[in-house]
Amino acid sequence: MKIDRLELIHLKLPLVHPFETSFGRVFEKETLLIRIEGGGTPGWGEAPVAAAPGYSYETVQTAWHVIRDFLAPRLKGVEIARAGPIAEFFGFVRGHPMAKAGIEMAVLDLFARLEGRPICKMLGGQVEEIPTGVSLGIEARVEDLIRRVEQAAARGYRRIKIKIKPRWDVEVVAAVRKKFPAMPLMVDANAAYTLADTDHLRRLDEFGLMMIEQPLDPDDLLDHAKLQALLKTPVCLDESIKSYADARRAIEAKSCRIVNIKQARVGGPFAAKAVHDVCTAKSVPVWCGGLLETGVGRAHNIALATLPGFTLPGDISASDRYWTEDIIDPPVSVGPTGMIAVPTGPGLGYTVVESRVRQRTLRRETVLGSP
Ligand code: OSB
Ligand code: MG
Numbered sequence: 552m553k554i555d556r557l558e559l560i561h562l563k564l565p566l567v568h569p570f571e572t573s574f575g576r577v578f579e580k581e582t583l584l585i586r587i588e589g590g591g592t593p594g595w596g597e598a599p600v601a602a603a604p605g606y607s608y609e610t611v612q613t614a615w616h617v618i619r620d621f622l623a624p625r626l627k628g629v630e631i632a633r634a635g636p637i638a639e640f641f642g643f644v645r646g647h648p649m650a651k652a653g654i655e656m657a658v659l660d661l662f663a664r665l666e667g668r669p670i671c672k673m674l675g676g677q678v679e680e681i682p683t684g685v686s687l688g689i690e691a692r693v694e695d696l697i698r699r700v701e702q703a704a705a706r707g708y709r710r711i712k713i714k715i716k717p718r719w720d721v722e723v724v725a726a727v728r729k730k731f732p733a734m735p736l737m738v739d740a741n742a743a744y745t746l747a748d749t750d751h752l753r754r755l756d757e758f759g760l761m762m763i764e765q766p767l768d769p770d771d772l773l774d775h776a777k778l779q780a781l782l783k784t785p786v787c788l789d790e791s792i793k794s795y796a797d798a799r800r801a802i803e804a805k806s807c808r809i810v811n812i813k814q815a816r817v818g819g820p821f822a823a824k825a826v827h828d829v830c831t832a833k834s835v836p837v838w839c840g841g842l843l844e845t846g847v848g849r850a851h852n853i854a855l856a857t858l859p860g861f862t863l864p865g866d867i868s869a870s871d872r873y874w875t876e877d878i879i880d881p882p883v884s885v886g887p888t889g890m891i892a893v894p895t896g897p898g899l900g901y902t903v904v905e906s907r908v909r910q911r912t913l914r915r916e917t918v919l920g921s922p
Contacts, residue, residue: 552589552631552662556920557623557654560584561611561913564845566873571689573716573743574605580843580873583614584908585653587661588920589631594661595903597848598653599815599841606741606790606842607649607816614650619918622654626919634662634673636821648793648818655819656851664898669854671893674824676857680890683856684710684864685872686739686841689719693726700727700734709864709889710735710761716743721754728758735864739764742790746774749781761863762787762809772797775806785809789840793817795825802833809863811840814855815848823855831860839865846870846879850899853883857893867891878907 565579581602587594598614600607621644629640637655644651663670685708690696700711713727715738724738737760744752744766752766762785767774769790779786787809792798794817801807810830814823830837839856842848852867869891870882877883879901885891894900 552665553628554587554589554626554631554658554919556588556917557618557626558586558915558917559615559618560586560908560915561615562845562908562911563913564874564911566843567871567875569688570843572606572714573689573741575603576688577601580845581611582845582848583611583653584845584847585618585657587654587657589661590665592661592664594657594659594664595847595899596653596656596658596660597815597844597851598649599844599848600649609647609649613647614653617644617647617650618654619916622650623919631658634659636819638818638822648822649815652815652817652819652822655821656814656848659820659851660898667897669893669895669900670820670851670898671854671857674820674854674858676854676893677859678857678893680892681853681856681861681867682709682864682889683867683885683891684708684712684735684889685868686712686866687714689714689716693723696723697727697730700731704731704734706869707885707887707889708868710737712737712739712764712866714738715740717748721751724755724758724760735761737761737764737787739789740766742766742768746777749778752778753782756783760784764811765789765791772801772804772806775801776804779805779807787811789813790816792826795822795829798826798829802830802835808835810835810837812837812855813840813842814851815842816840820851820855824858827858827860836860836862838863839867841866841868843873845874846877846883846901847899847903849883850879850894850901853891853893864889876907878904878911880904
């Protein structure tokens with residue numbers, strides 16, 4: 552199969568509620584959709600970059616540049632035999648995993664549609680439904696967060712993740728824990744602390760948290776190992792794990808006890824599967840993280856989370872957690888017990904509603920094939 556066409560679509564969608572992390576607050580999500588065509592069949596992927604390089608160095612503009620000027624030209628006339636790690640063609644570009652991931656997702660969707668199978672089956676997933684949780688941002692007041700925890704609990708989410716940063720941590724968690732003594736709770740610091748904060752972070756141990764996600768600098772596996780040795784709470788790594796090799800090193804160095812897998816962060820669904828495999832082999836539980844994806848990236852995340860090592864609820868919330876109207880039909884929904892039913896139709900298993908895509912498009916360009 553040759554890819555006849557590759558289109559880049561820069562989208563901007565308003566969020567139903569602002570989302571704040573230790574690196575900033577956003578009111579809308581900018582992202583990059585990748586639409587390919589092979590033999591007249593489409594395939595959709597998403598590089599869930601952002602407008603600003605906060606979570607990662609990639610932005611809409613860098614992904615656009617890297618795909619248009621390097622990755623898409625590399626695919627010209629190339630025969631792709633099967634859905635698999637497209638990264639093997641892209642070894643000449645260092646980094647830029649989200650740009651690569653968006654293409655790998657689109658190729659996976661295309662092959663799945665051609666074979667009439669759902670993308671989860673192409674990856675080796677088994678289950679019909681997946682457990683899920685929700686990620687709640689930093690709020691102006693603790694009472695506002697508690698109200699949002701209440702709403703999330705009522706919706707059935709299986710665990711609640713609270714974003715923390717210095718001066719929005721121990722007291723906030725204490726207040727939430729007091730109100731919800733039995734709720735599976737975790738926190739995510741997005742690298743806002745250093746090893747000098749160890750004594751402060753140890754105060755979180757008394758709240759029975761499932762884990763603390765990415766407390767320290769992404770590049771510092773050594774300090775994470777030092778911190779983990781002093782914490783009862785399991786450390787989970789997100790930003791630190793950019794590849795299979797990172798996962799192997801982090802596990803061997805005892806830098807964490809849990810891994811958050813984001814296919815966009817590691818370079819695609821098959822790279823994510825490799826991270827999953829090494830974690831599973833070492834008995835390290837994993838869960839599927841998110842990057843405020845539209846329905847396209849969300850559908851790919853659901854498929855990934857059907858792999859057997861994804862034993863913990865992930866950050867794959869319902870479409871209406873972020874969007875008034877998702878770009879897929881039906882929207883992703885979460886049942887009263889916090890489960891998402893895995894779609895069984897070919898490819899993504901959801902319909903991409905092109906009219907809604909057009910409504911939200913800032914810029915669209917065919918970078919491979921004829922416009
Ligand atoms: O660190 O997991 C993170 C959102 C944007 C950037 C980084 C992160 C997040 C989330 C929300 O926590 C994930 C989601 O619900 O899509
Ligand atoms: Mg995180």
